[in-house]
Amino acid sequence: MNAPFVARADEVALLDETLDRAGSGMAGAVLLAADAGVGKTRLVQHVAAQATAAGAHVVVTHCVDLGDVGLPYLPFAETLAQLHALAPGVVDEIVAARPALARLMPGQPAAADGSANRLQLFEGLVEVLGAVGTAGHPLLLVVEDVHWADSSSRDVLRFLVSRLRDQHLLLVASYRTDDLHRRHPWRPVAAELARHPRVQRLDLRPFTPDELREFTVAVTGASVPEQSLRRVVDRSEGNAYFAQELLEAGTDADELPWSLAEVLRARLEGLDPEVQQLVRVASVAGRRVDERLLRAAVGD
Incomplete structure (x- = not known):
């Protein structure tokens, strides 16, 4: 689409x-x-x-x-x-x-x-x-x-x-x-x-929440419940492609759509091994990671 x-x-x-x-x-x-x-x-x-x-x-x-x-x-x-x-x-x-x-x-x-x-x-x-x-x-x-x-x-x-x-x-x-x-x-x-x-x-900046609301209506042809919209906004961070893939997969789905997962996997595989390890540490720590924690995890 x-x-x-x-x-x-x-x-x-x-x-x-x-x-x-x-x-x-x-x-x-x-x-x-x-x-x-x-x-x-x-x-x-x-x-x-x-x-x-x-x-x-x-x-x-x-x-x-x-x-x-x-x-x-x-x-x-x-x-x-x-x-x-x-x-x-x-x-x-x-x-x-x-x-x-x-x-x-x-x-x-x-x-x-x-x-x-x-x-x-x-x-x-x-x-x-x-x-x-x-x-x-x-x-x-x-x-x-x-x-x-x-x-x-x-x-x-x-x-x-x-x-x-x-x-x-x-x-x-x-x-x-x-x-x-x-x-x-x-x-x-x-x-x-x-x-x-x-x-x-x-x-070109990512969509604001209001722009993403307009985008979701254009993609789905209907308004999206506020809770579902906030979920898409939070997970996509205003990225139009990410938002569209999430919307097409269903806003209540917990797993990433396979197409989006493949994109992210390909990008991760293009990173240096040391950076990949750092990403793995950050993924376990949560959405926001303190720099001191990352330094401690990699022994810096």
Whole structure:
């Protein structure tokens, strides 16, 4: 089931205003940050649908978690394919002038690697993105899950932001804040991009209890008893995905839904063994754990 869209009026207004500026020739970017399940994708879907209805061109691409392997330029190869479907003549003309872009096009020979070709590829992407959007009909480019972006894609994002000028373009890059450990490669890139004058960071917070009440009505089609609602609020802590899974499983169920349990299990298994042990200790201690207790438990 797709999650219903509720609340988020301030976030929608910010994105709409930024897209309006892009339609007037003031390119910009938004870094959309939140924990997993809070509602980044649902917000993007809503704004993209509104933008399409208003006459904007919309391209939505994704980064994929492939561990240390990665696929160079994956979201931008997807971007170029979608742009070619939107404006084939524009894309073909720019690819012909900048053949390094061909490496991102299916069925075309790739140019040899090298710093000159890499620069040509970056500049070609910026040129294509700037050529598709027009006055009143901007291009909304959404790159989801950039915390999984490979190093080449991170470099493209940095280059693209550095070239934001008078294009009719809005870039929205979404990422999970709870995945950003101290040495995560996206962390310094996000900090660098956020300092650019054309970039705004949008932190998507969990639902408030009142917003979650609205969300439960939208999910269930009926009001939920106050006691059951408080149980969902307490267990989900405003996380839309968690709340929806709990509602679909039944608000009186004591065990976690299997789908939610699998998500949490996968996230725990991604932690270092020492951290996993710390989580086990904390789970026994209760919902709130004193730091001194944790230090004593791990022998610190």
